[in-house]
Amino acid sequence: MTTLIDTRLRPGWSRVVTRDSGVAVAEREALGTTARVALWPPEQLDAALLAVDVQIERLDRQASRFREDSELSRVQRGTPGIFLVSEGLAEAIGVALWAARWTDGLVDPTVGAALLALGYDRDFAAIEPLGARAPLSPAEVPGPAGVRLEGRLLHLGAGVRLDLGATAKGLGSDRAAKAAFLGTARAGGVLVSLGGDITVAGEPPRGGWPVLVADDHRDTAGPGTQVVRLAAGAIATSSILCRRWERAGRLLHHIVDPRTGLPAEGPWRTASVAAASCAEANAASTAAIVAGIGAEEWLATTALPARLVGHDGGVRLLGGWPEEDGGQIRLGACAADGVSAGDSAGAR
Amino acid sequence: MEQDREIRPATVRLPKPPGNGVDAGKEREHGLRSSRHLSSWTIAALVVAVGATSAALAHALPAATSAPTGAHAQAGVGGTGVSSAVNAPNVSTPVAVTSASGVTTYVTPSAAGKATVTSRQAVATFGDS
Numbered sequence: 001m002t003t004l005i006d007t008r009l010r011p012g013w014s015r016v017v018t019r020d021s022g023v024a025v026a027e028r029e030a031l032g033t034t035a036r037v038a039l040w041p042p043e044q045l046d047a048a049l050l051a052v053d054v055q056i057e058r059l060d061r062q063a064s065r066f067r068e069d070s071e072l073s074r075v076q077r078g079t080p081g082i083f084l085v086s087e088g089l090a091e092a093i094g095v096a097l098w099a100a101r102w103t104d105g106l107v108d109p110t111v112g113a114a115l116l117a118l119g120y121d122r123d124f125a126a127i128e129p130l131g132a133r134a135p136l137s138p139a140e141v142p143g144p145a146g147v148r149l150e151g152r153l154l155h156l157g158a159g160v161r162l163d164l165g166a167t168a169k170g171l172g173s174d175r176a177a178k179a180a181f182l183g184t185a186r187a188g189g190v191l192v193s194l195g196g197d198i199t200v201a202g203e204p205p206r207g208g209w210p211v212l213v214a215d216d217h218r219d220t221a222g223p224g225t226q227v228v229r230l231a232a233g234a235i236a237t238s239s240i241l242c243r244r245w246e247r248a249g250r251l252l253h254h255i256v257d258p259r260t261g262l263p264a265e266g267p268w269r270t271a272s273v274a275a276a277s278c279a280e281a282n283a284a285s286t287a288a289i290v291a292g293i294g295a296e297e298w299l300a301t302t303a304l305p306a307r308l309v310g311h312d313g314g315v316r317l318l319g320g321w322p323e324e325d326g327g328q329i330r331l332g333a334c335a336a337d338g339v340s341a342g343d344s345a346g347a348r
Numbered sequence: 349m350e351q352d353r354e355i356r357p358a359t360v361r362l363p364k365p366p367g368n369g370v371d372a373g374k375e376r377e378h379g380l381r382s383s384r385h386l387s388s389w390t391i392a393a394l395v396v397a398v399g400a401t402s403a404a405l406a407h408a409l410p411a412a413t414s415a416p417t418g419a420h421a422q423a424g425v426g427g428t429g430v431s432s433a434v435n436a437p438n439v440s441t442p443v444a445v446t447s448a449s450g451v452t453t454y455v456t457p458s459a460a461g462k463a464t465v466t467s468r469q470a471v472a473t474f475g476d477s
Contacts, residue, residue, distance in 0.1 A: 022437025038443035040436070189436075193444040205439040212442035227442055239448035272446055 010049045023205065030056045031169065032066075033195030037180060040205060044184035051183030052192060055176040062089040063168045065112065072162060076112075080158045090152045096167045099283035100144040106287035106298070108258035110146060112161030113139045115256055141258040165254075170197045170236055170282025177201040177278075191230075199234040199278040208328050211235060215270045215309040224270075224309060228321075229328040234278035238285035239270040257290050266292020270309040273299070274321070274329045280304075303332045 009015060009026055016025040016036070024042035026049060027034050035056060039048050064070040071089045085093070096109035117139035146157030156162075177192040177199035184190065189202030191209045200209050208229030214237075215224030228235070240255055240263070257264040271288035275281040284304055288295040296318060299306045305321040317323060320330055 016443075018439075018443065019441055020437060020439045023439055023443065025443050036444050191444060193446070196444075196446040196448070198444055198446055203436055205437045207438070209444070210439055210442045212445045214445055214447040235446050237446040237448065241448050270448065 008046075010046060010053060012053075013049050020205075031060060031064075031172070031194060034193075035176075035195075036193040037190065038209065039180070039184065039190040040188040044188065047183045048180035048190055051179035052176045055172060055179050056194070058088055059092070059168065059172040059175070062086060063092045063164050065163055065165075072164070075154065075156065076161060080156050080160065083154045083156065085152055085154045087152060090149060090154065092164055092168050092171055093147070093154060093162065094149055095171050095279050096162070096164045097144050097147060097149060099167045099279070099287075102280075103283060103287040103290075103298070105143065105258055106290045107166040107283050108141055108144060109162050109164055109166070110142050110144060110160050111256045111258055111261075112163035113159065114141050114258075114261040115163055115254070116161065117261065139261050141256070141261050143258070166286040167279050167283050169194050170199075170234065170278035170280070173197045173199040173234065173278040197234070197236040197278050197282050198230065200230055200232060204229075204231040207231075210326070213237065213272050213307060215239070215241075215313075215315075224313060224315070226307070227326050228274075229326060230274065231328060233274060233276045233329070233331050234281045235272060235274045235329065236278055236281035236285045237270060237272040238282075238289050240264070240289060241269055255286060255289050264290040264292065266290075266295065267310050268292070268295055268308045269311050271295065272307040274305045274331060275302075276331060305329055305331065 012028040012030075013026045014028065016027055018025050022042070023038055023040045024045040025036065025038040026045060027036040029035075035052060037045070037048055037052055039045060060067060060070065062071050065072060067073060071086060075083050075085065075089075093109065096107075100108050142157065142160050146160040147162070148155035173192050173194045176194065177190055178201055180190045180192055181201035186202065189200065189204050189209075191198060191200045191211075198211060208231035210227055211230050213226045213228055213235075238255060255264045256262065266289065268289055271285040273281045273284040273288065275284060281304075284299070284302060284306070288299055288306065288308060291298045295308060296316065299318050303319055305319040306317075307321050308316040308318070310316070320332070322328060322330075
C-alpha cells in the first residue's frame with residue numbers, strides 16, 4: 001500500500017507516496033470509488049482537496065441514483081411531470097442529453113429502468129447474492145425524447161427513469177479539476193481522477209501528467225497496460241470487465257445498450273478515450289463499447305484519440321493515440337462538438 | 349374683501365436684469381457652451397476609463413472562467429496544455445490510473461520503475477451505464 005495517513009490533510013484524504021517530490025498526490029474514497037488529486041506545486045494540496053470535496057459532495061447530492069436523499073432520487077420518486085431542479089442537476093442532465101445526441105443514442109440517460117430490470121437495482125455489492133436465479137426480463141429504453149430540459153425546468157415523461165452513469169462521473173471530474181485549479185493560486189497544475197475518469201487543469205508537469213491505462217484492473221503488468229502522458233483535457237475508460245453479476249444463468253455487466261435494454265455485446269471489452277472534457281471522454285468510451293463492431297467507425301467521426309481492447313486482448317489505437325509507452329496524448333484541433341458545463345442547462 | 353386680499357398670494361414682478369438684456373442672452377449661451385464642453389470631456393473620460401477597466405479585467409480574470417469543459421477548450425482548464433512553466437516538475441511515475449470505471453485502484457511505484465496497481469471492486473455511484 002502506498003498511502004499514508006497524514007493528519008495535516010483534510011479528513012478522509014491520505015497522502016500517496018510518489019518518487020517525484022515536485023508533486024503532491026492524495027486520495028480518498030468517494031462516490032463508491034477512489035478520488036485522487038495530484039498537483040504541483042505541492043504546497044497547494046490542501047486548498048485543492050477542499051475544492052474537490054465540495055464538488056464531490058455536490059455531485060453526489062445532485063445526481064446519485066443510489067442515494068435516497070439525492071435530488072435525482074427525489075425527482076424520480078414523484079409522478080412524471082415538470083420539476084424545477086437545481087442548476088447543478090440541470091447541468092448534469094443537460095450533459096447527458098447532449099451525449100445522447102452526440103453519440104446518436106449509443107449512450108442514453110433513460111436506461112435507468114433497463115438497469116433496474118437487469119438487477120442493477122441496488123448497490124453493486126448487494127446484487128450478486130440475490131439475483132443469480134432470478135428471471136431476466138429486459139425493459140424497454142424510452143429514449144431521450146421523454147426528457148425535456150428548459151433551463152432548470154425538467155419535463156420527465158411517463159416511464160422515464162434517469163441514470164446519468166455515462167457522463168456524471170466525467171462531469172464531476174471536470175468540475176473538480178476546475179474548482180481545484182481555481183482553489184489554488186492558479187499556479188502550477190492539477191489532475192483529478194474520479195474512479196479513473198481523469199481531468200487535468202493548469203500547467204502540466206514536463207511532458208504531461210503520466211497516467212497508467214489499464215485494460216483489466218486485475219492484470220496490470222501485462223500488455224494491456226500502457227503509460228500515456230496527458231498535458232490537457234481528459235481521459236476516461238469504460239470496460240465490461242468489472243461489475244458483473246448473474247441473472248437467469250447469464251453473466252451481465254453494467255453497460256446497457258439502449259437499443260436492446262440488455263448489456264452491450266461486441267468485440268471490445270475496454271475502451272479508453274481522450275477528449276477536451278471528461279464528460280465527453282466518458283460518453284465516448286461508453287459509446288464505443290455499446291457501438292460494438294461500429295465503434296471504430298463512430299470514433300473516427302469524433303477524431304478523438306482512443307484505445308480499444310478486444311476480448312482476445314488485442315489492442316487497436318485510433319485518432320492518434322500514442323503507440324509507445326509514455327507517449328503524449330494529443331488532442332486534435334476540433335475533436336468534437338463541445339459540451340460546456342455552462343451551456344448545458346439551456347436548450348437540451 | 350379685506351380678508352380676501354390678505355390671503356391672496358402676492359404676485360411680485362422680478363426685477364429686470366441690469367443692462368439691456370442682450371448680455372443676459374450671451375451669458376445663457378456661454379453657460380450652455382460650458383455645459384456642452386464639460387459633457388464632452390466627461391464622456392471622453394468615461395470612455396477611456398471603461399476601456400482601461402475592461403483591459404485590466406481581461407488580463408486579471410483567470411482563463412478558467414472562460415474555458416468550458418468543451419471540446420474546443422484544447423488547453424484544458426486554465427492552462428496552455430504545454431509545460432511552458434520553467435519550474436514545472438518532471439514526473440516519472442504514473443499519478444493515476446484509468447481503468448474499468450468505478451474500480452478502486454492504487455498505484456505503487458515498483459523497483460523496476462514501472463507502476464504496479466492493486467485494485468478492488470467497489471460500489472460505484474456512477475457507472476458507465
